[in-house]
Amino acid sequence: MRTYLVTGGAGFIGSNYIHYMFKKYDNEIRIINVDALTYAGNLENLRDVEKRDNYTFIRADICDKEAIGKIFAENDIDRVVHFAAESHVDRSIREPEVFVKTNVLGTAVMLNCAKAAWEKPNGSFQEGKKFLHVSTDEVYGSLENEGEYFYETTPYAPHSPYSASKASSDMLVRAYMDTYKFPANITNCSNNYGPFQFPEKLIPLIINNALQGKKLPVYGDGKNVRDWLYVEDHAKAIDMVQEQGRLFETYNIGGHNEKQNIEIINIIIETLQEMLADDDPRKALVNKDLITYVEDRKGHDRRYAIAPDKIKAEIGWEPETMFKEGIRRTIAWFFEHEEWMKNVTSGSYQEYYNKMYNV
Ligand code: NAD
Ligand code: TYD
Numbered sequence: 001m002r003t004y005l006v007t008g009g010a011g012f013i014g015s016n017y018i019h020y021m022f023k024k025y026d027n028e029i030r031i032i033n034v035d036a037l038t039y040a041g042n043l044e045n046l047r048d049v050e051k052r053d054n055y056t057f058i059r060a061d062i063c064d065k066e067a068i069g070k071i072f073a074e075n076d077i078d079r080v081v082h083f084a085a086e087s088h089v090d091r092s093i094r095e096p097e098v099f100v101k102t103n104v105l106g107t108a109v110m111l112n113c114a115k116a117a118w119e120k121p122n123g124s125f126q127e128g129k130k131f132l133h134v135s136t137d138e139v140y141g142s143l144e145n146e147g148e149y150f151y152e153t154t155p156y157a158p159h160s161p162y163s164a165s166k167a168s169s170d171m172l173v174r175a176y177m178d179t180y181k182f183p184a185n186i187t188n189c190s191n192n193y194g195p196f197q198f199p200e201k202l203i204p205l206i207i208n209n210a211l212q213g214k215k216l217p218v219y220g221d222g223k224n225v226r227d228w229l230y231v232e233d234h235a236k237a238i239d240m241v242q243e244q245g246r247l248f249e250t251y252n253i254g255g256h257n258e259k260q261n262i263e264i265i266n267i268i269i270e271t272l273q274e275m276l277a278d279d280d281p282r283k284a285l286v287n288k289d290l291i292t293y294v295e296d297r298k299g300h301d302r303r304y305a306i307a308p309d310k311i312k313a314e315i316g317w318e319p320e321t322m323f324k325e326g327i328r329r330t331i332a333w334f335f336e337h338e339e340w341m342k343n344v345t346s347g348s349y350q351e352y353y354n355k356m357y358n359v
Contacts, residue, residue, distance in 0.1 A: 001054075002029050005077045007062055007110060008041070008084030009033030012197045013134070013231055015045035017081065020235035022049055030054040032075060034068070035084065036061040039347075044340060045196045062106035065113060072117035079242060080114050080131040082107065085169075088200055089138075089162045093298050096161035103165035104172070107133065111176050111184075124181070131184040132242045133173045137227070137254065138163035139188060142301035149307035150188070152250045159299045170250075177248045185245050187238060189253040190306045193326065194231035195333040199345060202261065203228075203327075206268050207334050208341055213285030216269075220296030222262030225303040229255030230321035230329070237317045244315045254306025255319045265291060271327055275335070 004021070008014040010033065018031055035041045037059055049055050060067040062084045071077075084106060086092065086099045111131070118129040140150040141157030158167040176182035193203040206216050237253045245251060259267075269288055276283040311317045321329075334341060342348075 002078040003075055004029060004031045004079045004081060005071065005075070006031055006033050007080070007082045007106075008035055010035040010037060010041035010043055010045055010057075011083060011087070012040070012045075012194075012201075013192055013234060014083040015042075015196050016194060016231045017083070017235040017238060018046060018049060018055075020232055021239065022052065022055070024239070027054055030056075032056045032058060032071065032077075034058050034060050034062065034071060038086075040087065040198050042196075042198075042344060044343060062110055063101060065109045068109055068113045069116070072113050077114070077117065078129060080110065081134065081238060081242070082110050082132065083134045085134075085166065086162070089160045090200070090297065092160055092162035092165070096165075099161050099165040100168075103162075104168045107169035107172055111172060111182065115176065115180060115182055118183070119180070125183050129183055130242055130247070131173075131182065132238060133170065133184060133186045134238065135170050135186055135188045136163065136166050137188050137190045137252065137304050137306050138301065139167040139170055140304075143303040143305055149305050150252060150254075151307050152188075152252055152310055159301055163301075181248075183247050185241050185247065186250040187241055187253055188250065188306070189234050189237070190227035190229050190255055190304060192231045192234050193228055194330050195337070196340075197231070197330075199341065202226075202264065203268065203330065204334070204341075206265050207272070207331060208345070210269060210272055210286045210290060211282050211334075213282075213290065215292040216265055216290045217292055217294045218262060218265065219294060220300055222265070222293065223260045224300060225258050225260055225305065226264075227254050227256070227258045227305050228264070228323060228326075229253065229257065229319055230323075230326035233319045233321055236320075237311060240315050240317050241311065245311075246314070251311040251315070252306045252308055253311060253317070254308045255323070256308070257319070257323050258303070258305050259323070262291075267323075267327060268331070271331055275328065275331055 140154045158164040197204045199208045272286045
């Protein structure tokens with residue numbers, strides 16, 4: 001039975017990955033989820049799995065080398081899947097230091113503890129151990145012209161404190177692979193959307209505001225382009241890279257789904273109008289007059305677009321969920337989880353944790 005150490009599993013992508021893995025492997029694997037439960041970490045995301053005998057949650061900070069070292073010492077970890085990070089660009093512009101600490105130092109601690117646990121006296125590594133570092137397409141900077149794409153060979157050119165910290169963490173993973181032949185992979189993925197996404201990010205923020213008749217803030221001219229991928233497709237790609245990818249390689253993951261922010265907002269409004277029943281009082285609130293252009297984000301990257309050619313050619317992964325379907329599924333999920341949204345926006349999930357774990 002393989003044992004996974006997942007960091008940041010209480011966040012958006014991490015919790016979707018854990019659900020995906022249990023759906024796929026059921027009792028064939030064991031998952032230990034290590035998360036510090038920052039504002040972005042929410043144990044409610046894992047309610048469906050928390051009673052499983054093959055799932056354990058440990059509250060710890062990835063910068064705490066004693067806590068992380070102890071987890072490696074007490075468990076025979078076969079796979080690390082490293083999601084834990086500060087992930088929001090706007091927050092990084094206001095408060096860069098915590099991004100450097102968690103994303104850079106935290107990754108260094110994870111690498112060092114895994115290396116110490118897996119390295120043999122002759123400097124080689126125990127057979128079959130693997131570390132996957134989850135990163136972003138934002139490390140490549142901004143594309144100006146249509147027809148240009150990010151490839152694995154595109155030079156790094158991060159602009160925001162968030163992307164600079166993720167680029168630094170990627171470089172550390174590369175250094176471990178080059179220096180020690182540390183068994184790792186890096187994945188650089190485009191923007192994700194789907195269930196459990198924290199409503200500070202564009203798509204859940206727009207859904208949540210529109211349903212309450214609140215303004216829909218569009219930064220700048222609304223024409224910045226992102227390449228959106230349904231989160232379950234990302235979870236699947238991570239698993240495929242770890243099991244079928246070549247060690248030491250980087251794989252770009254993307255949705256083939258470039259859209260301007262204003263297009264995304266219009267699609268959300270139209271889909272909400274289609275999906276809401278005529279007698280639902282929220283239907284009258286949702287309309288395009290809510291769209292409000294606001295001051296642009298500082299240093300706002302214009303366009304991101306991934307070429308996922310390598311992962312398709314080597315591993316056979318392709319995005320499966322068309323945006324039209326993915327956004328309907330996401331909206332349906334938010335309809336069914338109004339309580340989740342209320343708790344997340346009120347911060348009462350912290351109380352849930354305290355009750356759940358008696359702290
Ligand atoms: P998120 O902000 O929703 O979740 C991050 C999780 O990490 C939270 O559960 C948080 O509590 C935890 N965490 C933060 N600091 C920690 C620390 N010091 N110690 C332990 N845990 C800590 O983020 P997400 O959107 O799920 O992103 C996960 C990963 O995927 C990140 O590394 C991010 O850079 C990367 N990524 C995200 C996207 C995206 O569109 N969201 C796209 C590509 C790559
Ligand atoms: P975001 O979801 O924060 O992801 P990222 O910055 O990592 O790509 O933002 C996606 C795009 O939407 C980005 O171009 C900024 C823009 N945006 C808005 O226009 N309004 C908003 O309220 C937010 C949160 C983002």
